[in-house]
Amino acid sequence: MEKAAVQQDGLLIPLIDFSKFQHGTEAQKLETAQAILKGFQTAGFIYLKNIPITRETRAHVFETSAKLFKLSHQEKMACAWTTPEANRGYSEPGREKVSLLTDANEVEKVRAAAPDIKESFEIGRDDEPGHPNQWPAERGDLIGFKSTMTDFFDQCKALHVEVMRAIAVGMGIEPRFFDSYVDVGDNTLRLLHYPAVSKEVFKTGQVRAGEHSDYGSITLLFQDQRGGLQVKSPNGQFVDARPIEDTCVVNAGDLLARWSNDTIKSTIHRVVEPPHAEGEVHPPRYSVAYFCNPNFKNHIEAIPGSYVTEAEKKYPGINSGDYLVQRLTATY
Numbered sequence: 409m410e411k412a413a414v415q416q417d418g419l420l421i422p423l424i425d426f427s428k429f430q431h432g433t434e435a436q437k438l439e440t441a442q443a444i445l446k447g448f449q450t451a452g453f454i455y456l457k458n459i460p461i462t463r464e465t466r467a468h469v470f471e472t473s474a475k476l477f478k479l480s481h482q483e484k485m486a487c488a489w490t491t492p493e494a495n496r497g498y499s500e501p502g503r504e505k506v507s508l509l510t511d512a513n514e515v516e517k518v519r520a521a522a523p524d525i526k527e528s529f530e531i532g533r534d535d536e537p538g539h540p541n542q543w544p545a546e547r548g549d550l551i552g553f554k555s556t557m558t559d560f561f562d563q564c565k566a567l568h569v570e571v572m573r574a575i576a577v578g579m580g581i582e583p584r585f586f587d588s589y590v591d592v593g594d595n596t597l598r599l600l601h602y603p604a605v606s607k608e609v610f611k612t613g614q615v616r617a618g619e620h621s622d623y624g625s626i627t628l629l630f631q632d633q634r635g636g637l638q639v640k641s642p643n644g645q646f647v648d649a650r651p652i653e654d655t656c657v658v659n660a661g662d663l664l665a666r667w668s669n670d671t672i673k674s675t676i677h678r679v680v681e682p683p684h685a686e687g688e689v690h691p692p693r694y695s696v697a698y699f700c701n702p703n704f705k706n707h708i709e710a711i712p713g714s715y716v717t718e719a720e721k722k723y724p725g726i727n728s729g730d731y732l733v734q735r736l737t738a739t740y
């Protein structure tokens with residue numbers, strides 16, 4: 409049943425029909441859950457098709473995201489990202505800039521040629537005490553922004569719960585084991601815009617998003633058809649994770665790797681120029697990442713079955729919220 413979405417340099421990322429987990433026979437459900445778990449254990453990445461979030465919903469979110477990024481700099485900065493604890497709002501280009509250049513003149517040239525490499529907008533749970541979302545003013549094109557995003561947030565939250573159920577079934581533990589760890593929805597919806605950029609810029613080593621791993625349990629990643637996402641293979645090469653229409657890329661984060669006692673992998677990835685040249689300028693790229701986390705209040709300790717004796721536990725337990733804030737503090 410398993411087809412490869414990506415197969416190169418020792419990296420096999422499976423393409424999995426999620427409807428078979430949700431609506432299939434018991435045998436299909438088990439087989440699908442095992443394929444999902446295996447994908448996370450080997451590649452750290454999977455592609456899902458036939459997810460419960462419709463194509464129309466996804467398209468509408470991308471259109472709405474593009475409208476947000478069209479606002480003036482001033483309007484966007486009115487919603488500026490403030491602190492790792494809040495982790496909500498707009499991050500202007502450069503805030504998270506990763507560059508491999510060391511020569512100041514070269515860096516300046518790149519900056520002049522491509523001042524905008526990436527901008528993002530983070531949306532959190534809309535009912536977290538003390539941390540309101542930074543909603544843009546709803547006028548003109550932005551009318552309906554909040555309801556579009558909160559609706560999508562809730563659908564992604566439900567998909568997180570379902571994917572965690574698949575992992576539990578794959579592991580052979582209680583199918584709802586993770587439910588009480590992920591029911592709050594302490595997740596982050598991140599809209600991303602990588603502006604059009606001259607081809608020359610990439611020749612200097614610049615990238616659209618530097619290499620990193622994600623922090624939480626899993627990330628649901630929706631990408632447009634531009635391409636440029638790359639995943640590090642076991643041999644250390646970056647391999648194109650090509651866009652496949654109507655799929656969602658799902659990758660495991662560092663906290664899930666830790667929670668699974670390193671039986672699941674949190675794999676390094678980045679965004680570079682698209683693999684196919686399209687003239688002198690690479691058109692903009694849009695993506696939408698939904699970063700899932702265990703409930704911030706929960707204590708995360710090795711999942712039953714991921715160790716036999718206490719001595720095999722690689723990490724001490726940790727509070728989920730503290731872990732995330734620690735990681736975000738290092739990035740911004």
Ligand SMILES: O=C(O)CCC(=O)C(=O)O
Pocket residue numbers: 598600617622629631637677678679695696697
């Ligand atoms: O834009 C993408 O495709 C990937 C973004 C990403 O990896 C991230 O924001 O963590």
Ligand SMILES: [Fe+2]
Pocket residue numbers: 620621622627677
């Ligand atoms: Fe990422």
